Amino acid sequence: MENGNTENTEKPAQNGGAPPQNGNGEMCMSLNAVNKWYGEFHVLRDINLEVCTGEKLVVCGPSGSGKSTLIRCINRLEEHQEGRISVNGIELNDDLKHIDEVRREVGMVFQHFNLFPHLTVLQNLTLAPIWVRKTPKNEAEEMAMHFLKRVKIPEQAAKYPGQLSGGQQQRVAIARSLCMKPKVMLFDEPTSALDPEMIKEVLDVMVELAREGMTMLCVTHEMGFARTVADRVIFMDEGQIVEENNPEDFFNNPQNDRTKLFLSQILSH
Amino acid sequence: MAGAVFTPIAARPAPAATVGALGWVRANLLSSPINALLTLAALYFAWKVIPPSLDWLFFNATISGGTVAECKTAGEDGLIVDAPGACWTFVKVRFLQLMFGLYYSGNLDQVWRPVLMFALFVGLMIPLFVRSFRKKLLLGAFIVFGFPFVAYALVHGEWLGLPVADTDQWGGFMLTFFLASVGIVGALPLGILFALGRRSQMPVIRAFCIFYIEMWRAAPLITVLYMASNLLPLFFPSEVDFDKVARAMIGITLFQSAYTAEAIRGGLQALDRGQFEAADALGFGFWKKSGLVVLPQALKISIPGIVNSFIELFKDTTLVLIIGLFDLLNMAETASRSPEWKGYDLEAYVFTASVFFVFCFGMSKYSQALERKLHTGHAR
């Protein structure tokens, strides 16, 4: 892992052979026989998934396969009806205290950024630290500037989200989540609302984040990103996990016909 | 090479507690303790309000007979008191008066004239809502610009050699209908002109149109009606004489034209810039551009806005009560103050309110549906 890192400082994309070890093996998140319905529609069917600390998962699949619903359940933005989900040993159930605790530990990045348009970039970043973590304002602002530097837009701090480009907005959204010092980051198609030339700047930030050891769960169709950083790739269809493998085997030697069809469709051009 | 074949797990029905009637009750009425408490409070409120209202409106109400005696009953100590329910007999007996005013309720042999007028109107309106009917525009134009003359000829009678019902004898729902219709029809051409003028490049014309529109919008309708009845006669040579109804109609039309102009301006603003540019590129002049390209589209988009302002106008026609015209509300009030039916004003108000509610609610639902339809039509 060490030599992998030094080697990859310039070109992180070529690390095919040695995927980073799955963190320290400590369990971070587990989903056990999770089922969810939207009305009569059975959207998640018997999902079993375990994620270790430091692990990076990429979830892909056709639209309507339930992949977004899956990660929204981990943050309790959606409620599951059967099975158990626990994050950092906290079980997600109707207990509001548990939900609050989990949300503090889990950061989420949305497809459409969902920045608060009435607040400046800096205020977007300090809102949750001040009101949830009770951080003094000055400290919160220092931390916000630190993360803005990491996503390479400290000069935009005083602007409003509407004044930024899509790529800049998504980077602000990532920084906003990082300000809560989360243990896990969830990404819900973070690049699919962006113009092509802005996708790279967001992916670069995510690659860097992965390299620092963040536990990540990404719903994305960026297969280059999956090859680069993922420890495991999960393919979902019709509300269930069809195939789960390391990126090399997943892309080069898919086991399931359904996966092959999907890969041939998205990689054909 | 052949990989495993994907066989999806069969979808199971959702847990019974989350779907169907039970799931609905859980999600909508009992989702939290506070929610359950709210449900209890709402049920208690409903129990307190709905059954007594229904009793008064229907179950204990009287509609038979034709005299006030039907609505009286012997009280405990033998005295004659009001029956516990509504006295719809009153509305029934005075129905013609409430609908067509005093002239027609007094001349029963002539009632066919307003009845025919309303029947014609409804008959003409129906094809507008039939999808397959092709000549909607032509029919619409006739209803707006031709039908008022037919209606006037029938109801007034002079042109057709019928017994004359002068405007000061018009009343009831018929007068409400006339005031609102004349207001909206007369306001349409004025509104189009002022909406175009407000977007004009010429400063004097634009300033005049802004002044005109904002002047009317700032004044309450009642002051406009006072003005129409007090100032209008002063502004014209003394030979010109408007009756009360005509004065109110002029006031309402001018007032409404400002609101119509704003609704149309909304449509003009919503119109894609490309339409103006395309018309310019085709070499159209101002009138051709407006008449052939801009207005047909802008008017279509502004129909919901115009309907909404018509609803407001329809309700506001009741204000003519204050300047002494006998519209539906004033007629109902007057009837409930008559010596015979004294004390039945609640019935008069409830009846009038239901008539207005049916029309306004229907039109607002129609306008909302139209808005949705136009919205989807313009979506990418």
Place this chain on the structure above:
Amino acid sequence: MDDSQQQQPAALQPPKIPWRRDPAVRALFFQGALIAALLWAIVTVAGNTARNMEERGIKIGLHFFDDVAPFSIPLDFFPFWSFTLGESLYWEVFVIGVQNTIIISVFGIIGATALGFFVGVLRLSPNWLVAKFAAAYIEAFRNTPLLLQLLFWNFAVFLPLAPPPRQSWTLGESFILNKAGLYLPNPVLTGIGTVIFTVSAVAAIAAIIAMRKWAKKRQEETGKPFPLFFASLAVLIAAAVLALLFAGEQVSFEYAELKGLNYRGGARLPLIAFALWFGLTAYTAAFIAENVRGGIVAVAKGQSEAARSLGLHHGATLKLVVIPQAMRVIIPPTISQFLNLTKNSSLAVAIGYPEVVNVWAGISLNQTGQSLVIMAMTIGVYWVLSLLTSAALNYYNTRVQLRGR
């Protein structure tokens, strides 16, 4: 090359446009025509008016302002400017009318805003029954004429249901409701009491301002939040209690008492004013409730999802994310509703509340025949109010406009 050089001077000269195709000439022509038509209309109307007024023997002017108004204003009850029969002049009638318009509008705006926000939030309640009741209220009140509602409340509800003075509904000695109106105790301050109450009110406000500053500073230094709202409430209550302790003897309440057939004394809100306030409030609240619902719905669902996923709980999400954004949508149409309510208060003429249209455009116009001056002044009042409203709207819009690219 030579060719183009030779043509250059010709191209530099502006081409001759026939005057009737020149846009500038056309614009001048149309605008000139409009001005001429307006002038002609004004001159004609002015001439007709002068002739008609002369025929009726009325001299246009403001001279009648200083005449004694030969009528009494019903329900003259607000203390700022009172009317005395046989002494008060016409211009005072106007002032009283404007005063009563403003007073009923202010109280109506307060009531309608409170009720409208309440109903609007109920309309979005997750409880189906509550949401449906709120919807029924909104539709019923929006789709029937306001004038009908005012007549209904006044003549079918409050007048017949309120008891005669001898059988008044009372709550202790403080609240008395009967056909004449609602009586409340009238606070009377004497001697040093006035000073003490003023001082304590000022001190309380100063304390709250200081507390705000301190709470902000403490948050910035230590991160500890401070329950500002409840603390402010406590300060206000404490100030009132202290003032009562020190100056209790200087304060007395004048209660209404039954003398003969009627109550005398106390502060009286006539039943008609109450009915008007009630009707205007209930009607306008239905429109404001729709604005509130629309504003909250307009805040994208992703906004509260983002706030919740950052760990903000429900209350904080509403307070910090949803409400500030919803307000931008809610406030402009609500300010227009305030203006509508003010304009609608003119319907009070139908139930006899003495606002400006009633006493000025109605009674005074009939008495003097000065229709031109009186109508101009009446409409002028509403123009001023409407200009003030649009100024407020513009100020608000420029202040809160979301900045975008």
